[in-house]
Amino acid sequence: MARIENLNLSQQVTNELGRAIIAGEFNAESGLPTEAQLCDEYGISRTAVREAVKMLAAKGLISSRPRQGIRVEPASNWNLYDTSVLKWMLDSSPSMLVLKEFLQMRMAIEPQAAALAAEYGTDEDIQHIADALDEMNKAAADPKASMHEADLAFHTSILFASRNRFFFQLRDFIRTALSVSIQHTTPAKGNDMGVAEDHAKIYTAILNRQPERAKNMMTYLIDEAMTFIEAEIKGAK
Helix, strand or coil: CCCCCCCCHHHHHHHHHHHHHHCCCCCCCCCCCCHHHHHHHHCCCHHHHHHHHHHHHHCCCEEEECCCEEEECCHHHCCCCCHHHHHHHHHCCCHHHHHHHHHHHHHHHHHHHHHHHHHHCCHHHHHHHHHHHHHHHHHHHCCCCCCHHHHHHHHHHHHHHCCCHHHHCCHHHHHHHHHHHHHHHHHHHCCHHHHHHHHHHHHHHHHCCCHHHHHHHHHHHHHHHHHHHHHHHHHHC
16 A cells, blocks of 8 residues: 555545445455554654544445444445545446446436426526536537536536435435436447437427426436446446
């Protein structure tokens, strides 16, 4: 492990150990190095190490109990809604399988969010969706531009326009996984303008206050992404 030189030492140790746990370098059998070992390997104080341990415990990756010391928790206990945990998982080798599960979750949420946006979204909410779509169209027309951020803004704007606070609370989780998903599904489609047009159909349905059509258009978009991801998984076998 490399020695860390940064003001935010605890966060950096958290990131290093979090990635290592999810990658399988540390597990319930092997455990984590001792506090003293971590201090030596990273060149930091016990205070910084203990703070990192607290952050990892809050994410469900480890637990610390009297007389048992620090234990690495099984994957079933990890907090997948924590954006750091999700990012570490997506950075690891089984990222396609994680993305498939993520798309299954999106399928359960985003079509309904689109329907709610068509029904309850304010004119201002819908304008934000329009602004994101406009940026997507601009990027699609420019071979040197990326529509990545505009695409993320489009989906998070719909979550907000749904006026469902529980849906909107998922925005950071959605953005984190969607940012990785887009890197696989957009090139697979091979046509940025086509991607923008598919998003435009969702926006038009929301603008015209057509909840069922908005739901169907979002379902189609996610289902198409699922097809691309499943093809990648099959090709990797």
